[in-house]
Amino acid sequence: MDTCIEKIKAICTDLFSKGEVEKVIGFAGGSIPMATRPIAVTSEADVEKLVFNAFCGLNLANYVTKNNLPKDGAKIAVVAKGCDARNLVTHMVENQVPRDQVYIIGVPCTGMADKRRIAQRFEDEITQCTQDGDTFTVTSALQQEVIAKKDVLRHNCQYCTHRNPPVYDVMAGEPVEEQILxxxxxxxxxxxxxxxxxxxxxxxxxxxxxxxxxxxxxxxxxxxxxxxxxxxxxxxxxxxxxxxxxxxxxxxxxxxxxxxxxxxxxxxxxxxxxxxxxxxxxxxxxxxxxxxxxxxxxxxxxxxxxxxxxxxxxxxxxxx
Amino acid sequence: MMGNLLEHMGVDRNRLHFSWISSAEATKFVDVVKEISDKVRALGTTKKFAKDYTK
Structure with a gap:
């Protein structure tokens, strides 16, 4: 997933330079540890703001609705995990957004971390969290812990059987193996x-x-x-x-x-x-x-x- | 699926009834309402999904 963000940025830069999309909806860093926020990037200069890590738990399909699509028919791109892409498909099936106005940047996802499960391991406030592949180094004033992502995966991600987007325009990485439960x-x-x-x-x-x-x-x-x-x-x-x-x-x-x-x-x-x-x-x-x-x-x-x-x-x- | 979810939430299935009644089937509507009323009355009162206005 580490290399994903580089690929996402490269794809976005390319899309902007070709003028193919009006904006990209993705994740940006949050103001506190273990948080991200949705962002709409509208120019090549802002592509650097994009992040993708194990705390991108919100669903970006929520920001693609009938009312915030460009009225002139221009495209918008969305960074989509398996579930985000499935919700984009649901939008399309329910005639909310046309397929040709959405450019899906598919992200093969290995699951998101549950920040509450991480916080439970700490007595005080977490001040820093860095992700290195499948492990996190989480720091508070009193302690520091190295936590494996698989131990703090969100419940819905543990039982996810569609980690790869079923519909996409481009994939930002090799598809990951799907779980069979x-x-x-x-x-x-x-x-x-x-x-x-x-x-x-x-x-x-x-x-x-x-x-x-x-x-x-x-x-x-x-x-x-x-x-x-x-x-x-x-x-x-x-x-x-x-x-x-x-x-x-x-x-x-x-x-x-x-x-x-x-x-x-x-x-x-x-x-x-x-x-x-x-x-x-x-x-x-x-x-x-x-x-x-x-x-x-x-x-x-x-x-x-x-x-x-x-x-x-x-x-x-x-x-x- | 609605009935299943209500049952999953702990609502007695006997209190739920789904029927297909045409607007022309007035007598069937009356019969069904009577039947359900009797059935639910026999089950007694429930506090589930019943708002307590005395609070």
Whole structure:
């Protein structure tokens, strides 16, 4: 992944010099350790600002929407990991952005690090983190540790089976080997093995710290509605406070709006300031989409999503 | 998938009902509503997805 950034920069410089794209959406360094921020680079001079490391956990497809595409039909380029590219495909399948206006710079991804798991190993604030290949050297005032990336991989990256972008214009590196998992959804199976009351308690416990900041929604590339159901006031679909019923309703409906569309990119969890694993909701839908419809979102520009089409073979045993 | 997610979240499947009823099938609609009401009433009250306005 180290050499990736050099290739990304070379590709971007080339694109700007040929005038092929108006801007490049990528990652830039953050202001604190273990953080990056999205950046829109508009000139060759700014290409140096781009970075790519194991803390690029947000989903850049979120910044490619109908409203911020150039109106004159010019192209924009996006630095895309496997999941970002799948969300770009979802945008295209849902007629949000045309394929010919997006130039996908595919990045073979070996997973992103979970900064919370790293922070857990430290008693005080982390002041520096440098990445060298698959290891990090993390420093705080009290201690210094060398941590292997595989030990602090994000949960969604551990169970990722599409590290390489399925659709791209150019790849910034050799494709990496895809994982083959015997059990792709052990977390969902674990919850399913509980009795109904324990399951309800699990989700109540999970969301009890939710402050309704909607960071999960805002970080999600799927949530591009001009007005979200939680922001509607006429009718008001769901209460706006921290009543546990309203919180559960918000999380349930937010997740269901992602049914058959979620790529499990983990941006929602990455963005959550309270560290809530909201993927516990969406993962169940992803499992069902795979089990019931053999569907994984964002893999194919020509296939319609399962909840978008009718087929006589659709499971219908729930309709009585 | 919605029913499955609700069940996954701990909601009793017997409280959920999906039916295909045409706008011309008024009697079927009445029958289904009656049947579900009776079934849910027999299950008793639930606190799940029920807002407590006394708080």
């Amino acid at each position: 015997d059990q792709p959804f052990p977390d969902v199976d674990h919850i399913a093995s509980m009795d109904p009351e324990t399951r309800w308690d699990h989700f109540a416990e999970l969301t009890k710290n939710c402050i309704r900041c909607y960071a999960c929604r805002n970080a999600c590339p799927l949530c591009y509605c001009p007005t979200c159901f939680v922001d509607e006031s006429s009718p008001q679909w769901v209460g706006k406070g921290q009543d546990e019923t309203d919180i559960t309703t918000f999380h349930f409906l937010r997740a269901f709006h992602c049914a058959g569309r979620c790529t499990d990119c983990g941006a929602c969890v990455e963005a959550c300031p309270m560290g809530i694993n909201v993927r516990d909701f969406t993962r169940k839908l992803n499992k069902d989409a795979l089990d019931l419809f053999g569907w994984e979102a964002g893999m194919d520009l020509d296939r319609r999503p399962p909840l978008d089409v009718y087929s006589p073979d659709d499971p219908d045993d729930f309709i009585k």
